[in-house]
């Protein structure tokens with residue numbers, strides 16, 4: 001490659017506007033399409049969204065409402081719709097708040113309330129409680145986020161399940177409804193607002209994990225001692241700690257490791273030596289630990305309690 005000594009350096013500053021492209025007057029980014037073309041401003045989507053969420057008292061006329069405009073090119077103070085010469089309807093037909101309209105002359109919060117009332121309150125088994133949930137969901141900082149969250153069929157099934165009473169409004173009810181992020185999100189909203197008591201999530205996940213782990217062990221002579229060890233050594237201790245307000249994240253992690261290694265070692269003992277936890281000897285534990293990865297040492301907690 002040869003370098004042309006007369007080559008001009010690349011121009012500094014903003015890149016030139018390409019044919020057909022437009023530049024937002026607030027953020028100066030180039031967009032193929034601008035969201036609004038106001039008398040003093042041409043805004044991209046993101047700047048329009050920010051402008052319509054700016055509320056306060058207009059420094060020019062004293063109007064208290066949405067302040068999407070700017071005083072002038074050199075004065076960035078936000079000003080109201082009429083002082084900025086912005087025409088069009090920006091007032092919600094239901095709550096009369098000024099701002100961005102979401103649908104049919106209604107703001108996002110009022111549109112969300114309509115949708116959720118249809119979905120959850122009308123015909124509900126407990127309309128008062130469902131009404132409280134709707135009020136909570138509509139009270140979030142960004143109702144648009146709940147509008148997009150509830151588009152998911154999983155969320156709709158969850159909300160209608162709660163409304164119809166098929167999903168009890170309890171931690172167990174939500175556990176049975178599924179282990180997914182939609183359920184977790186709803187659970188945390190309900191906990192935060194006092195409709196569900198706060199619970200120790202790592203401990204709850206541990207209990208659910210333990211139940212499936214035990215179910216998956218087909219050999220009764222392996223399952224019984226693992227269940228005894230997991231319940232008496234780990235679960236009771238975790239519950240005690242949880243009551244005293246300590247986080248269960250670290251302890252549940254190490255409990256899982258010890259239980260996993262105990263299952264593996266007892267399965268090996270059964271298949272290789274045809275012995276069980278009751279007839280397991282210290283040398284079996286030593287042999288198991290010596291012939292595998294270092295994680296096998298986790299079985300020593302079980303060994304120290306149940307093997308003589």
Ligand SMILES: [Zn+2]
Pocket residue numbers: 024025026027028029043044045046047048
């Ligand atoms: Zn912009």
Ligand SMILES: [Zn+2]
Pocket residue numbers: 058059060061062063079080081082083084
């Ligand atoms: Zn004004």
Ligand SMILES: [Zn+2]
Pocket residue numbers: 092093094095096097106107108109110111
């Ligand atoms: Zn409204």
